[in-house]
Amino acid sequence: MLEGHGISNSHPLKEIIRQLARQCGFAQAGFAAPDAAPYSERLPLWLAEQRHGQMHWMERQPEQRMQPRCYQADVGTIVVLGYPYSHGRYDAGSAGIARYACRPDYHDLLQQNMALLVERIQAVIGDAIPIRRCVDSAPLMEKPLATAAGMGWQGKNSLLVSRQFGCWLLLCELLLPLSLPADPPVQRSHCGRCQRCQQACPTDALATPYWIDASRCLAYLTIEYKGIIPRPYRQAMATRLYGCDSCLTVCPWNRFAPVTFDADTASLEARWQALTWMDYATLDQDRFRQLFGATPVARVGLKRLLRNVAVALGNCNQPDQAVPALTTLLHHPDALVRAHAVWGLGCYQASSQQALLALQAVAQIETAPEVREELAELER
Numbered sequence: 001m002l003e004g005h006g007i008s009n010s011h012p013l014k015e016i017i018r019q020l021a022r023q024c025g026f027a028q029a030g031f032a033a034p035d036a037a038p039y040s041e042r043l044p045l046w047l048a049e050q051r052h053g054q055m056h057w058m059e060r061q062p063e064q065r066m067q068p069r070c071y072q073a074d075v076g077t078i079v080v081l082g083y084p085y086s087h088g089r090y091d092a093g094s095a096g097i098a099r100y101a102c103r104p105d106y107h108d109l110l111q112q113n114m115a116l117l118v119e120r121i122q123a124v125i126g127d128a129i130p131i132r133r134c135v136d137s138a139p140l141m142e143k144p145l146a147t148a149a150g151m152g153w154q155g156k157n158s159l160l161v162s163r164q165f166g167c168w169l170l171l172c173e174l175l176l177p178l179s180l181p182a183d184p185p186v187q188r189s190h191c192g193r194c195q196r197c198q199q200a201c202p203t204d205a206l207a208t209p210y211w212i213d214a215s216r217c218l219a220y221l222t223i224e225y226k227g228i229i230p231r232p233y234r235q236a237m238a239t240r241l242y243g244c245d246s247c248l249t250v251c252p253w254n255r256f257a258p259v260t261f262d263a264d265t266a267s268l269e270a271r272w273q274a275l276t277w278m279d280y281a282t283l284d285q286d287r288f289r290q291l292f293g294a295t296p297v298a299r300v301g302l303k304r305l306l307r308n309v310a311v312a313l314g315n316c317n318q319p320d321q322a323v324p325a326l327t328t329l330l331h332h333p334d335a336l337v338r339a340h341a342v343w344g345l346g347c348y349q350a351s352s353q354q355a356l357l358a359l360q361a362v363a364q365i366e367t368a369p370e371v372r373e374e375l376a377e378l379e380r
Contacts, residue, residue, distance in 0.1 A: 014180055016124055021081055024117040027165060028082035030149025033182040034075040034175075037144030039154070040066040046211070053215035055224055064139040068175070071139055072132060076179035080142065080149040081117075082162065082169040083110060084260060096312060097272065098219065098243025100170065101296040103265045110135045110172045118174065132175040142171045150183035153190060156209035157197035157247035161190070166254030190253075197247035202236035206247060218244035222308050223300055228339055228370055229311055231377070239312040241280075241305060242297050268295065277316070280309045281325035306337045314344030319352050327358045335368035342374040349378070 014031055021029035043066055052058045064071040068078060085100055100106060114133040122128050134140055143160045147153055151169075152162035159167045189210070198206040205216035214220045221229055222242055229237070248254075271291065283291075288302040297305065310329050313322040322344065329341035342362070348355040363375050 011181060013124075013178075014183075017079065017121060020117055020120045020124070021079075024113045024120070025083060026081045026113065026117070027084045028080075028151050028162065028169065030080045030082075030146060030151040031180055031183045032078045032080060032145050032149040032185075034068040034072075034078055035148075036067050037141045038147050038185065039144055040141055042211075043141070051211075051213050051215060053220055053225060054227075055214065055220070061139060065141050068140060068145075072175050074177045075132075075175040077176040077182075078140075078145055078149070079174040079176060080146045080151060081110075081114070081172050081174065082146070082151055082160075082165065083113070083172070084165050084168055084257070085170055085262070096239045096241040097297060098245050099168075099248075101242055102269055102272075103262060104268075104294050105296050105298070106170050107135050107296075110170065114172060114174060121174075129177055131177075134173040134175065136172075138173070140173055142173060145173065146171055148182070148185045150185055153186045153188070154210060155189065155197065155251065155253075156191050156195070157201075157206060157251065158210065158212040159248060159251075161251060161253050162257075163190075163253065164256060166257040167248045167251050168254065168257050194252060196250040196252065200246040200250045202238070202244070202246060203233050218246075222304075226304065228336065229307065231343075234311050234343060235315060237308070237311050238315050241308045241312055242300060277309075277313055277318070277321045277325040278328070281306070281313075281328045303334050303336055306332065306334075307340045310337060310340035310344045314340075314347040319348050319355070323348055323352050323355045323358075327354070330358055330362055335371050338362075338366070338368065339370045339374045342371060342378070346374075346378045 018029045043062055046052065047059055047062065068075055083106070085103065085106070111133060114135070118131045118133065121131065143154050143158070146160050152160045155161040155167070157167070160169060160171065161167055162169055191209075198209060203216045203218060205213045207213070216233065218233070218237055218240055221233055222237065222240055222244070283302060283306065285302055288305070289298070292298050292305075300308075306329060310326060313326050316322055326341050326344045329337055330345065332338055332341070342359065345355045345359050349359055359375070359378065366372055366375065
């Protein structure tokens, strides 16, 4: 019996929870012991090598990430939940935005679904036991925990790979104060000799399989990174504005994932695809909130999105649209945006008199060091 709750420590309760999870919209539910997750011992070395870039929050309390009981002492079982998301025909997403972000913010959706699941679990148990819900913000190594829960393995792209859903799963967790038997873990990778994700990465962030260098990853650079995009990675960004799905979409295990349709995703994509480059360049806070406020894109804020837009404009090879939009961004009040607008215009200065004149004019008045550095770089 589980102490204090009068429930047999048996598999039937697990199957009931799995059924309830499916009723609440989750495609998978796996059970893991609250022990050190597989490969968690690699975390200190990964941090020491600065693979996390400027995500300094990952350095705090690493013992909690490596050992869930250090995060919550009374946890007896971790229920890892997988939610499939729309991926259409495995395209790169709308307007350079990663597929998971082409929908209302998944944090809110998963929290709502987990809240309903918790209510139903408590009703079955007949006791309002405390069950903690975790989506991203908790210091848990969710992909290794999903591996421990038998839901898949961490692929060479560092993502969870599921036999049933490929890489198209969002993960979240319930921390139960009940000791239930763990599911058999996935003991090994099934990536084999495949290197498609490594070859697809535009910045070589997956040079070492199963070991992502986040500081080179375009998802990190376009979302988490707050500064000047390093020059070696700007052309690799192409027209990406938020995130990157390259290593995800090429995974051959995706062929087993059911193609899904989501009305919210379709609606958002239709609105975003109707935007012109000038629409992006002239975004203000109100319009930004209107277009992106309910989606994960809101996380980067307007300033960083315009930074990414300036790089995309430099790469889009559409001078008739790009040069006027970049000239607009060249006069943005924030130096971060102006610096990248200088780079973007520099991509067209050899072929566009308008781009050259705009750069010459701004060189006479610009005082921000980061912008002047970009202007100087054009002369080298």
